[in-house]
Amino acid sequence: MNATSSRALLLLIPALLSGCASFSAINPGASSQQVETLVGKPASVWKNADGSEVWEYPRGPLGVETYMVTLGPDRAVREVRQVLSEEYISKLHVGMPRDEVRRLLGRPRDTGFSDLNDEEIWSWRYREWGVRNMELYAQFDRATGALKKITRFQVDTSDGKRK
């Protein structure tokens, strides 16, 4: 290996690491300081009645993952979950309040509205089976804040051209 390519490799490694903050490196029992050192400050913190907390890390709008780190009342990590996945998305149901959706899937990539149906729309991008780019829409009734409709689509990147 020549000097140029090894320098390139050395440069590449930190770039890769910063590209995906290493949530896999957070182990149960790690302290809140260790979490901050590894992945930075959360975008939101949800406090539970029992003193435990959930730290939310959306990787959007460019990323397709959102991590939830649960800390016990002892400020030690209990679990790390990537919530933009089938397991969590399938828990959505009609009638679910907006706050509950927010806590389940984290901050949406984008929010919009429809005047015609008086709806608020939240959207997320995620990857299914690690290969398919998906778009998820949650449509809420604006007056009641209840989930009305859930739709999922596979994004076609071919721009209508046949492959």
Place this chain on the structure above:
Amino acid sequence: MIAALHRAAALLAPTLLAAACANFSTISPGDSAPTVEARVGAPGAVWKNADGSEVWEYPQGFYAVQTFMVAFGSDHVVHEVHQVLDETYFSRIQPGMSREDVRRLIGKPREIWYFPARDEETWTWRYRDINYRLFNVLFDRSGGMVRSTLRLDEVLLLDGGRAKH
């Protein structure tokens, strides 16, 4: 009694089918405006051109996957009939086009959504291309011009339909 009901149902069925899908294939070049109205009803919108020609727009409803455009010449007879929810028409939509350009090309969208953070307005049409799909046109909302287009495949859910729309 039962036989009478069956007869009634048999008589009703063709009427229901005809109402569910107005038959645009029965319209031929040379047909007059009253003939078109008699066959497929009044259009959802009419686009008038300076030369006296017109285009009549027939969207088929929220879950439908077709929109028909009936073009009349300045001689007030049908020149052409097109089904416009198709890649042939979608591919003509280019960045910079206006809302009216898009509307005249592929008709009324089934839905319009606004995304304030991106100052974006999204128009959506449902269509069929092997699978059911959505065609989206994303506009710069303030500028009123096309930014880009997005095609989405409807996904069949096999989880018992809990998240089904």
